[in-house]
Every structure is written in C-alpha cells, then in structure tokens.
Amino acid sequence: xQSVAQPEDQVNVAEGNPLTxxxxxxxxxxxxxxxYVQYPNRGLQFLLKYITGDNLVKGSYGFEAExxxxxxxxxxxxxxxxxxxxxxxxxAVRDDSGGSYIPTFGRGxxxxxxx
Amino acid sequence: KAGVTQTPRYxxxxxxxxxxxxxxxxxxxxxxxxxxxxxxxxxxxLFEYFSETQRNKGNFPGRFSxxxxxxxxxxxxxxTLELGDSALYLCASSLRGGSPNTEAxxxxxxxxxVV
Numbered sequence: 001x002q003s004v005a006q007p008e009d010q011v012n013v014a015e016g017n018p019l020t021x022x023x024x025x026x027x028x029x030x031x032x033x034x035x036y037v038q039y040p041n042r043g044l045q046f047l048l049k050y051i052t053g054d055n056l057v058k059g060s061y062g063f064e065a066e067x068x069x070x071x072x073x074x075x076x077x078x079x080x081x082x083x084x085x086x087x088x089x090x091x092a093v094r095d096d097s098g099g100s101y102i103p104t105f106g107r108g109x110x111x112x113x114x115x
Numbered sequence: 116k117a118g119v120t121q122t123p124r125y126x127x128x129x130x131x132x133x134x135x136x137x138x139x140x141x142x143x144x145x146x147x148x149x150x151x152x153x154x155x156x157x158x159x160x161l162f163e164y165f166s167e168t169q170r171n172k173g174n175f176p177g178r179f180s181x182x183x184x185x186x187x188x189x190x191x192x193x194x195t196l197e198l199g200d201s202a203l204y205l206c207a208s209s210l211r212g213g214s215p216n217t218e219a220x221x222x223x224x225x226x227x228x229v230v
Contacts, residue, residue: 032216042224043119043207043224044221045221046219049218051216094216101215102173106157108157
C-alpha cells in the first residue's frame, strides 16, 4: 500500500524568501516521487521527479526537491519565491511493488507568495 | 507539440442524465488516465487505458466507464449523474504505461456541474 501526506494546507511566504512545501510518503517497495503544480482553472503541470540516484532533484522554474529516505520525505524547495509561484502544489508517489503503478496524490498545498 | 486536449471545458447537466467527456493525448503518447478532482476528496484515480485496453481502475461505481480508441484518444462516460459527480475531470497522458517512473501530462480538465 502507498500513501502520501502534505501536512500543510497552505504555505505563506514573502517574495524573495526561500520556500518549502512538505511531503511525506509511505510505500511497500521503492518510491517514485513527483511534484506537480496547478494554477487556477488549469490542469496539473509536472515539475520534477525522483526515481533513483541523487537525493537533490532539480526541476522546472527553479524548483528543486530533496529526497530523504530515512525520513520518507520529498520536500519541494525554491531559494527565492516569486509572486507567480502562487498556486496549488501536489506531491504524488508510485510504488514499484504490485505492478499497477497507480499514483497516489497528496491533498495539495496552496502556496501564497506575498509581494 | 500540442498538449493534452480535453473537451468540453465546461458542462452543466441535470441529475439522472449521462455525459461523455473527451481527451486527446499528446501525439505519440499511448497511455491515458482519468482523474476526478474535488475540494473534499482531492485527486482520485478513475482509470487508465493503454493501447485500447483498460489497465487499471480506481474505486468508482460502474456508472463511470471509459474507452480508448486506436488513435489513443479516450472518452469517459458517466451515467445516471448524481450531484456528487460535480467535479473537475482531468485527463493525463504519458508516453508509455506500465512504468512507475513516467510523469504524466495533464489537460486543462472538464468542469462538470450536476444540478
């Protein structure tokens, strides 16, 4: 069984400050982790993924995420937030055991960047 | 390269009616998945099609069905609509199915309102 948790419904940050959006997961096998962003009235856009290898993954728009196996976390980060980063962020996990590879999405975290 | 196209963007239906939603994946993508997004439940997996075959199905009643055509275009159908079916329905395509490390590309969604 797999699950993913985004403990914060909303994150507020001032423009120019670093941001972190948290994600923790639980899987039976090896985790494949993804971050997506959703702007109002739009579908989800892929930001980055962790498959294997380096624990620090770099993605689109200056975002990066750090995979921490011992803490079962995959937090999304950006060194300097922009107002245009304000959106809904989803973490998703796939488990390579079982064979179906259906992704489980977190409930989403609303990021609000204040000017 | 054109993205995932979903039609229509908005729909208003009456309880008891049925509805068909359409999705055209990115050219060359053979896997199409459908999701229901609601404020209360978040993103819920409906089903996945690959090469015209349903590979996976989520935990939804039989009123929800889908199919995929030889050109990879997909449709989903909801019969006997209920108020609770009001949601944003998202289609996602990926290059290949049966792989845990492949990211999905989402359409803008169809906003279904049941009155």
